[in-house]
Amino acid sequence: MSLIQVVEEIPADALGAGLDLQIPPGEEPEVLMEVEGLSKRFCRDLKKSLLYGVADIAREAAGREPRKDWLRRSEFWALRDVSFTVRRGESVGLVGKNGSGKTTLMRILSGLIKPTVGRVMTKGRVAPLLALGAGFNPILTGRENIYVNMAVLGLTRQEIDERFDDVVKFSEIEYALDAPVQNYSSGMTARLGFSCAIHTRPDILLIDEVLAVGDLQFRQKCMRTLNEMRATGTTFIIVNHAATLLLQVCNKAVYIESGKLLATGDAEEVIEQYETDLFKGGAELQKSRKTSKPVMSEEFELDAVEFEQDGKVSRDLRTGKPAALRIDCKANVKCPRVHFTVKWYRLPSEEFMTGMEETLVAQFSSNVEKAEFWMEPGTHTVRLPLEPLVLAPGSYQVAVDAFDIDDKLIASRRSPAVTSLAEIPIRHSAFYQPHRWELENAPHQAGMH
Amino acid sequence: MSLKSGHSEIRVYESQSAVREPLKLLIAIFRDLLGSRQLALTLALRDVKAQYRQSILGLAWMVLPPLFFTVGMTVLQQNNVVSLKGPEGIPFPAYVLVGSSLWQMFMAALNGPITALNSGKGILTKVNFPRETLIVAEMYKILFNVSVQIVLILLTLVWFRITPGFTFFLFPLALGVLLMLGTTFGIFLAPVALLYKDVSNALPIVGYVWMVLTPVLMSINDLAPGGLYATVVRWNPVTPVLVTARELLTGLPLAHLDGVFWVLGATSVALVIGLLYFRVAMPMVIERWSS
Numbered sequence: 001m002s003l004i005q006v007v008e009e010i011p012a013d014a015l016g017a018g019l020d021l022q023i024p025p026g027e028e029p030e031v032l033m034e035v036e037g038l039s040k041r042f043c044r045d046l047k048k049s050l051l052y053g054v055a056d057i058a059r060e061a062a063g064r065e066p067r068k069d070w071l072r073r074s075e076f077w078a079l080r081d082v083s084f085t086v087r088r089g090e091s092v093g094l095v096g097k098n099g100s101g102k103t104t105l106m107r108i109l110s111g112l113i114k115p116t117v118g119r120v121m122t123k124g125r126v127a128p129l130l131a132l133g134a135g136f137n138p139i140l141t142g143r144e145n146i147y148v149n150m151a152v153l154g155l156t157r158q159e160i161d162e163r164f165d166d167v168v169k170f171s172e173i174e175y176a177l178d179a180p181v182q183n184y185s186s187g188m189t190a191r192l193g194f195s196c197a198i199h200t201r202p203d204i205l206l207i208d209e210v211l212a213v214g215d216l217q218f219r220q221k222c223m224r225t226l227n228e229m230r231a232t233g234t235t236f237i238i239v240n241h242a243a244t245l246l247l248q249v250c251n252k253a254v255y256i257e258s259g260k261l262l263a264t265g266d267a268e269e270v271i272e273q274y275e276t277d278l279f280k281g282g283a284e285l286q287k288s289r290k291t292s293k294p295v296m297s298e299e300f301e302l303d304a305v306e307f308e309q310d311g312k313v314s315r316d317l318r319t320g321k322p323a324a325l326r327i328d329c330k331a332n333v334k335c336p337r338v339h340f341t342v343k344w345y346r347l348p349s350e351e352f353m354t355g356m357e358e359t360l361v362a363q364f365s366s367n368v369e370k371a372e373f374w375m376e377p378g379t380h381t382v383r384l385p386l387e388p389l390v391l392a393p394g395s396y397q398v399a400v401d402a403f404d405i406d407d408k409l410i411a412s413r414r415s416p417a418v419t420s421l422a423e424i425p426i427r428h429s430a431f432y433q434p435h436r437w438e439l440e441n442a443p444h445q446a447g448m449h
Numbered sequence: 450m451s452l453k454s455g456h457s458e459i460r461v462y463e464s465q466s467a468v469r470e471p472l473k474l475l476i477a478i479f480r481d482l483l484g485s486r487q488l489a490l491t492l493a494l495r496d497v498k499a500q501y502r503q504s505i506l507g508l509a510w511m512v513l514p515p516l517f518f519t520v521g522m523t524v525l526q527q528n529n530v531v532s533l534k535g536p537e538g539i540p541f542p543a544y545v546l547v548g549s550s551l552w553q554m555f556m557a558a559l560n561g562p563i564t565a566l567n568s569g570k571g572i573l574t575k576v577n578f579p580r581e582t583l584i585v586a587e588m589y590k591i592l593f594n595v596s597v598q599i600v601l602i603l604l605t606l607v608w609f610r611i612t613p614g615f616t617f618f619l620f621p622l623a624l625g626v627l628l629m630l631g632t633t634f635g636i637f638l639a640p641v642a643l644l645y646k647d648v649s650n651a652l653p654i655v656g657y658v659w660m661v662l663t664p665v666l667m668s669i670n671d672l673a674p675g676g677l678y679a680t681v682v683r684w685n686p687v688t689p690v691l692v693t694a695r696e697l698l699t700g701l702p703l704a705h706l707d708g709v710f711w712v713l714g715a716t717s718v719a720l721v722i723g724l725l726y727f728r729v730a731m732p733m734v735i736e737r738w739s740s
Contacts, residue, residue, distance in 0.1 A: 042736075050644045053737045057640055060729040063468040111462055111577035113736040119463040126460075130575045139499040151491045152576050 029088040031123070032204055032235050033109065038082045038118035040104055040259075045074040066116060078104045079259045081118070086252070088203070091230050092237045093246035093253040093267055095274045101259040102239045106130060106208050109237065124203025127153055129194065138182030142173060142192055145181050149196045163199045170225075171195035172218075191218055198225060205229070205236040216393065220419050223248055224316055243271050244347050244395055244417045248315065295412035300335055302413035303379070304328040305400050309389075319422040319432045323389040327382040327400055329411070331375040337405040338375050339367040340382065347395040347417060358397070367403075390432045391420040468729050478724050481579035489582045493589035511597040515553060519546040522666065536668045539699055543609045547698055548665040550598050551627065551691050556656050557594065558631025561587040562639040562727075563649060573731075574738050580731050581724065588632060595624070602698065614700040623694035626713045630686060633716050636723040640730035644737060663687045669704075686712050 043049035052072060059066060071077070079101045086092055094102050107113050108120060110128040136145045146167055150160045168174055171191040176184060184192070197205070205226075226236065226249050237254075240246055246253065246267065253270035255263040257277075263270045294302060306313045309323040317323055327340065344362040366372065373382065398415040426432050467474045501507045523542045525531045535544030565587035566573065566580070573580060606613065613620075642648035662685050664672075669692055672679040682688055689708025696703050 049737055053644045053733050054641060056733040057730040060466045060733060061468060061726050063466045065466070066464060107736075108462065111460060112574065112732070114732040115462060115464050117464050119461065121462075122460050124458065126577070128576055137495055137499050139502050140495060144495065144498070148491055148495050151488045152572055152578055154578065157487055157491070 029090075031085055032088050033086040033123070033237075034119075034121040035085070035109070036083050036119045036121075038079055038105075038108065038120060039077060039116050040079040040101075040108060040113070041071055041075045041116045042078045042104070043072070043075045048072070048074050069117075077259050079108070079256075082256065082259075082261045083118075084254055084261065084264045086204075086235055086237065088235055089230060089233050090235050090252050091226070091250045092235075093250035093271065094237055094239045094256070095241075095243075095246070095253055095271060096256040096262075097278070100256050102256065103130075103208060104259075105256065106206050106237070106239060110206050122204060125154065125200065126204045126206065127197045127200050127202035129197050129205060129207040136181050136189065136193070139180055141180055142177045142184070146192065146196060149193070150200060153197065153200045155200055167192075167195045167199045170199070170221075187215060187218070194222060198229065202234060205234060207236055207238045207240075209239050209241075217421060220316055220421060223419075227315075243275060244397075246271060248417050294414070295409070297410045299331065299333045300338065300375075300402055300404070300410040301330045301332070302327065302400060302402060302411040303330055305398060305413050305415040307398075307415065307418050315416055315418045317389055317391070317418055317420040319391050319393065319420045319426065320388050320424065320434070322385065322387045324386060325384040325398060325415075327384075328379065329375075329382065329402065330379045331377050333377060335375040335404060335410075337372040338410075339365070339372045339403050341365045341401045341403070342384070343399045343401075344391075345397045345399065347397055361391075361396075388432075388434055389420065390434065392426060392429055392431050393419075393421050395419045466729055468725060471725060474725060474728060475721065478579075478581065478728055482581055482585065485579045485582040485585070488578070489585035489589060492582065492586035493593070496586070496590055497593060508597055511594050512601040515546055515550045515598065515601065518549050522549075533666050534671075536670070536701060539611065539701070540609045543605050543611060543699070544695075545666060546605050547602055547695050548691070550602055551624075551694050552660055552663065552665045554591070554595050554598065554624070555627050555631045555687060555691065557591050558588075558628040559635045559638075559656075560652065561591055561632055562635035563642045563652075566639055566643055570738060573735055581727065584632070584636065584727075588628070591628065595628070606698065611699055613698055616697055616703060617700075620694060620697040623690055623697055623709055626709055626716065627687070627690045627694055629720065630690060630712060630716050633720045633723050636720070636727050640727065640734050643734045659685075659687070664692055686715070 043052055052075075056066075082101075082105065094105065096102050104113075106128070107130070108115055109122065110126060110130065111122075112128075136149060140148070146164060147157070147160055150163075150167070151157070155163075168177060171188075171194070173184075173188050173191055176188060181189060181192075223245070230236065230249070236249075238246060238250060250267040252265065253263075253267040253274075254261065255270050255274045262277075263273055296302070304326070305328075306326050307317055307323055308314065308326055309317055309321065313326075314323075325342065329338075331338075342364050343360055345358040346361045347358050373380070395417050396419070397417050400413055400415070401409055402411040404410045422432060467477075504510065506513075519542050522531070522533070522545045526533055526541055533541070533545075535541050562584045565583040569583045572578070573583075638648055638652075642652075662678075662681050664682060669682065669688065672682060689705035690712055693703060693705050693709050695701070696705075
């Protein structure tokens with residue numbers, strides 16, 4: 001609830017005008033970040049590294065040009081000739097194995113360390129979420145730390161005063177605001193840190209594996225906020241190992257391996273490639289996600305598979321409330337007796353993402369249920385009201401297959417990953433069974449409270 | 450959430466050293482210093498608050514060391530263990546307290562940048578902000594501590610019925626030069642000190658030797674002229690500043706005021722160079738710290 005307010009307050013007027021200004025029809029949005037031929041060398045040996053440090057300081061101070069393609073003893077290229085461009089409103093997932101150079105790249109993008117070769121240009125306010133609550137002093141209270149943290153991120157006192165209430169509301173830790181931060185749990189610290197960072201209203205947000213902290217409810221709130229921020233023109237770069245999480249918020253991906261850029265482009269394809277590489281050669285070629293590339297045929301297409309709740313498309317669903325699955329399709333020719341299979345997959349939880357398989361939790365086939373559709377050429381929407389939604393809390397994806405009169409597969413498509421969350425706690429339950437509590441023979445037990 | 454493309458700041462990070470365009474870099478540094486005044490104050494307040502929240506004696510810790518040092522030196526002198534004496538008309542304890550307090554302020558300023566950057570490691574490795582701010586914040590803290598010590602000095606002057614001369618109003622100038630001199634040394638030392646602990650380990654020793662070479666406990670007039678020791682003491686840049694500051698406080702005739710201006714001029718130039726050096730050196734240090 002607080003979230004919606006935050007978002008509504010900020011871009012309400014800026015949104016329409018701003019986006020119109022920035023994205024004139026037919027033109028691409030402005031470039032917010034440009035990385036050109038970026039290389040960075042590091043040293044594996046600490047003693048040498050310090051010595052080189054002194055040499056580098058002397059060379060920098062003397063204004064001498066560094067020798068570009070030269071590695072000193074024990075040095076290696078942490079990044080080698082990486083180039084890509086990020087535009088306003090794009091969100092980029094940065095993937096690669098451990099030690100591939102992701103964090104180094106993030107540190108250069110945030111201006112913490114200098115490129116050895118190459119150039120990085122950023123435009124607008126950059127907020128690094130490389131560690132939540134950098135600069136929190138454990139002795140001081142949450143209230144005092146909000147001021148310090150946001151000041152470090154570049155806000156004036158007046159701006160902090162204005163946004164203070166929103167920061168507190170979003171973090172949901174009003175009750176601990178005047179306690180020293182050293183008494184906070186890591187989740188509480190993360191909430192406060194994340195809230196401070198997003199309320200600096202950055203143009204570019206750099207997020208390095210910090211979303212794993214906090215409980216499920218807060219993580220989802222973060223994801224939702226990130227999606228909303230993207231819609232209003234904020235760009236982010238996220239490092240995370242959870243493919244589902246990345247696919248929920250990213251439309252682009254950059255894949256690096258041993259410091260080299262392997263692929264960049266559409267998130268779906270790049271992450272697909274990364275996951276394939278990750279399990280290559282292993283006996284068990286398992287993937288955490290099935291490919292979600294839609295299948296189409298000439299006569300029939302599935303345009304979208306989405307969930308709706310409260311009358312609008314949503315990726316954050318509340319269990320126990322009515323929802324609907326919506327299938328948008330297009331018939332190019334007359335299609336008699338189209339029928340569908342809907343398979344529900346539960347996605348592995350983010351922490352154990354890679355190497356675990358999704359599980360099929362439910363399946364319906366419309367022809368078994370005697371529901372077949374006569375579709376004239378044109379667009380159609382098939383709706384499955386789910387009253388109520390019974391999914392246990394978690395992440396899910398729905399795969400829809402469409403078949404023609406001869407049971408031939410004519411189209412197939414997956415929904416985006418959605419998460420469901422129960423408003424009332426559901427413990428030890430595989431699903432939510434709708435129910436009520438009623439007391440019978442009321443007069444007899446009326447005295448009981 | 451942000452759509453302020455109208456006034457978007459463009460930043461470029463490239464391999465070339467920014468020192469190659471010193472004027473441009475200097476302008477950027479001063480703009481950052483100006484822009485981060487509030488932040489420096491916030492950080493200084495944070496540290497001062499945190500410092501006293503975990504202390505019962507609080508401010509007393511600012512004045513206890515010079516007090517005890519003075520008591521110790523006075524005991525030694527009264528029992529003829531050391532043959533130090535101040536100039537005519539100034540009681541020895543007052544002379545020692547003023548001199549050692551001023552020396553302590555200088556050393557605090559010298560250590561300031563290293564202390565500030567070491568304790569700011571957490572922010573420095575995570576957030577890109579004007580790193581000079583940490584030094585400015587540390588200077589605010591030092592000024593705060595210095596003012597507490599000055600209260601002690603003034604109380605001592607009253608106790609011993611010493612009246613400063615009419616030139617007393619010049620004292621802030623001398624004190625300012627003293628702190629600026631210390632900070633400038635500190636800025637030059639800091640980047641390498643952050644890489645090698647040897648620098649920090651050596652500082653107390655260097656400080657001790659330096660104090661011996663500065664007229665902290667004795668009067669410069671008592672030195673036999675011409676000797677090597679006297680020459681070193683005279684060429685020591687701290688000497689004219691510290692001596693003048695003490696003369697201003699205790700009403701002694703000013704003998705080295707011209708030296709203060711020479712030091713001020715040289716320090717100003719050095720400080721500007723130091724800021725340039727610091728700006729380009731810090732990324733080299735930060736990349737060698739764990740993230």
